[in-house]
Amino acid sequence: MEKHIIVVGGGITGLSIAYLAARSGMQVTVLEKAGNFGGLLHTFPVGGTHLERFYHHFFTHDAEIRWLIDELGIRDNLAFYPTKMGVFHDQRIHDFTNINDLFGFRSLNFGDKLRFGLTGLYLGKSVDWRKVEATPALQWLERWAGPRVIQNIWRPLMVTKFGKYADEVPLSWMVGRMRQRMNSRKGNREALGYLTGSLKVLLDALLEQLSQANVRLIADAPVRELLIRNNKVYGVKTGDEIIEGDQVVLTIPAPPIAELLKPYHPDLANQLASIEYFGAICTILELDRKLSDIYWLNITQPGFPFGGVIEQTNLLSPQVYNGSHVVYLSRYFTPDEAIASLDKEAIKTLMLSRLPEIYPGFKEAWVRQVHVFKTNTAATVCDLNFSRKVIPCRLPVQQLFLANMMHIYPDERSVNNAIRVAAEACRVMGIPSEFVPRGPSLSGLIGF
Numbered sequence: 398m399e400k401h402i403i404v405v406g407g408g409i410t411g412l413s414i415a416y417l418a419a420r421s422g423m424q425v426t427v428l429e430k431a432g433n434f435g436g437l438l439h440t441f442p443v444g445g446t447h448l449e450r451f452y453h454h455f456f457t458h459d460a461e462i463r464w465l466i467d468e469l470g471i472r473d474n475l476a477f478y479p480t481k482m483g484v485f486h487d488q489r490i491h492d493f494t495n496i497n498d499l500f501g502f503r504s505l506n507f508g509d510k511l512r513f514g515l516t517g518l519y520l521g522k523s524v525d526w527r528k529v530e531a532t533p534a535l536q537w538l539e540r541w542a543g544p545r546v547i548q549n550i551w552r553p554l555m556v557t558k559f560g561k562y563a564d565e566v567p568l569s570w571m572v573g574r575m576r577q578r579m580n581s582r583k584g585n586r587e588a589l590g591y592l593t594g595s596l597k598v599l600l601d602a603l604l605e606q607l608s609q610a611n612v613r614l615i616a617d618a619p620v621r622e623l624l625i626r627n628n629k630v631y632g633v634k635t636g637d638e639i640i641e642g643d644q645v646v647l648t649i650p651a652p653p654i655a656e657l658l659k660p661y662h663p664d665l666a667n668q669l670a671s672i673e674y675f676g677a678i679c680t681i682l683e684l685d686r687k688l689s690d691i692y693w694l695n696i697t698q699p700g701f702p703f704g705g706v707i708e709q710t711n712l713l714s715p716q717v718y719n720g721s722h723v724v725y726l727s728r729y730f731t732p733d734e735a736i737a738s739l740d741k742e743a744i745k746t747l748m749l750s751r752l753p754e755i756y757p758g759f760k761e762a763w764v765r766q767v768h769v770f771k772t773n774t775a776a777t778v779c780d781l782n783f784s785r786k787v788i789p790c791r792l793p794v795q796q797l798f799l800a801n802m803m804h805i806y807p808d809e810r811s812v813n814n815a816i817r818v819a820a821e822a823c824r825v826m827g828i829p830s831e832f833v834p835r836g837p838s839l840s841g842l843i844g845f
C-alpha cells in the first residue's frame with residue numbers, strides 16, 4: 398500500500414507538497430478551508446483576463462518557480478519585463494530605477510548616496526545573515542549609511558512595510574531582501590517576471606495535474622482537529638468527517654496550528670500562538686488612463702493610507718485588460734491598526750482621497766472599477782533572532798509535520814520560496830524532492 402499523505406492547507410506550499418508526493422506515487426489528500434485552492438494566489442476576472450488579488454511578480458533567479466512552471470508545461474507563459482521604480486518623497490515622484498536616478502535624488506548629498514549604494518552592495522554580497530540576526534536593521538543602517546539616508550529612505554520604507562515593528566526588523570531580513578533584488582538585476586536595471594494569463598494559469602495547470610494523479614482535493618474543508626494516538630498522528634477531522642492517513646503536513650498559518658496542537662502540546666501551541674502576522678490590503682483600480690510610467694512607486698512620505706502604488710499596466714500592456722489601466726494601492730497592517738477593521742467601502746474612499754496629492758489632476762471620473770482585497774496573514778512578523786522562533790518541520794508528534802511561511806525567513810515570502818519550503822518539507826517526510834533545483838534563495842534553511 399502506498400503511503401497516504403494528508404496536506405492541510407491548499408495554498409502553493411500545500412499544493413507543491415501534494416504535487417511532489419503524487420509524483421512519487423503516494424496517495425494524497427489536500428484539505429482546504431476556503432471554497433477554492435490557491436490561498437494568497439487567488440485571482441479574479443479583470444478586462445477579459447484574470448489578475449492576482451495581491452500583486453505578484455517573480456525574479457530572474459527564482460529557480461524553484463521556474464522548475465514548477467516547466468513541470469506544468471506553461472513555460473511559454475513566463476516573460477520578464479524591465480521595470481521602472483520610483484519614490485514619492487517631499488511632495489514629488491522621483492525615479493529610482495538605477496544608479497543615475499540615485500545620483501539625481503536631491504535629498505541626499507554625494508557622500509550619502511555613496512554610503513547608500515555601498516551599504517546595499519555590502520549587505521547583498523558579503524554579509525552572513527546568521528551573524529546579524531540580533532542586529533536591528535535600522536540601527537545598523539543609521540550607523541553605516543548615515544542619518545540622512547535613514548531619514549529620507551530607509552525609515553519611511555521600513556515603517557510603511559513593518560509599521561510598529563520597523564525598529565525590530567533584523568539586519569538578516571535586509572540581507573535576504575538585498576540579495577533577492579540584486580540577483581534580479583540585468584546590468585543597471587531590474588527585470589521582473591509575470592505569467593501571461595496570471596497565476597490562474599499556474600493554479601489551473603497544477604490542479605489539473607493533481608487531479609490526473611488522483612489527488613483528492615477537498616475544498617470547504619477546514620481542519621478542526623488532529624487525531625493523535627500514543628503521540629502519533631493518524632488523521633484529521635474536518636466538520637464531521639474523519640480522514641485517516643500515514644502522515645499529516647500542516648501548511649496553514651501559525652495561529653490555527655496553535656489551536657490544533659493546544660490539546661496535545663500546550664507549550665508548543667503557545668510558541669506558535671506568539672508568531673504574529675502582518676495583514677495586507679490591496680485596493681485595485683481599473684482606470685481609463687495611466688497614472689505614471691512607473692511600475693513600483695514607494696511612498697516614503699508619512700501619513701499616507703497606502704505604502705506602494707504598483708501600476709500593473711506598466712509591466713504589461715493595458716491591451717491585456719481590454720484597455721483598462723490597472724493599479725494596486727498596497728498597504729500592510731497589524732491587527733491593532735484602525736484600518737484592519739474598516740469595511741471595503743471605507744477603504745476605497747480613504748485610498749482614493751489621497752491620490753491627487755501624488756498625481757495632481759487625478760479625478761475619480763478616471764476610475765472604471767475598484768476592487769478591495771484583504772488578508773490577515775500576508776507575512777510573518779520576523780523580529781530579532783527570529784530563527785529561534787521558527788518551529789522545526791518535524792513536530793514532536795510522530796508523522797506530523799509543519800511547513801509554512803515562517804520557514805521562508807530570512808528571505809522574503811514568495812511563491813518561489815514557498816516551493817523551496819515544500820521541497821525541504823518533503824525531504825524531511827521521506828518524499829523525494831532532491832530534483833527541485835535550489836536557487837540563491839535563503840528560504841528553507843531553518844527547521845529542516
Ligand SMILES: Cc1cc2nc3c(=O)[nH]c(=O)nc-3n(C[C@H](O)[C@H](O)[C@H](O)COP(=O)(O)OP(=O)(O)OC[C@H]3O[C@@H](n4cnc5c(N)ncnc54)[C@H](O)[C@@H]3O)c2cc1C
Nearest residue numbers: 406408409410430436437451453454619620649775811812
Ligand atoms: C500583498 C502580497 C503580495 C505578494 N507579492 C508576491 C510577489 O510579488 N511574488 C511572490 O512570489 N509572492 C508574493 N506574495 C507571497 C505569496 O503569495 C506567498 O508567499 C504564498 O502564496 C504563500 O503560500 P502558502 O501556501 O504558504 O500560504 P497561503 O497562501 O496563505 O495558504 C494557506 C492556506 O491554508 C488554508 N487554511 C487555513 N486554515 C486552514 C484550516 N484549518 N484547514 C484547512 N485549510 C486552512 C487557507 O485558506 C489557505 O488557502 C505576496 C503576498 C501578499 C499577501
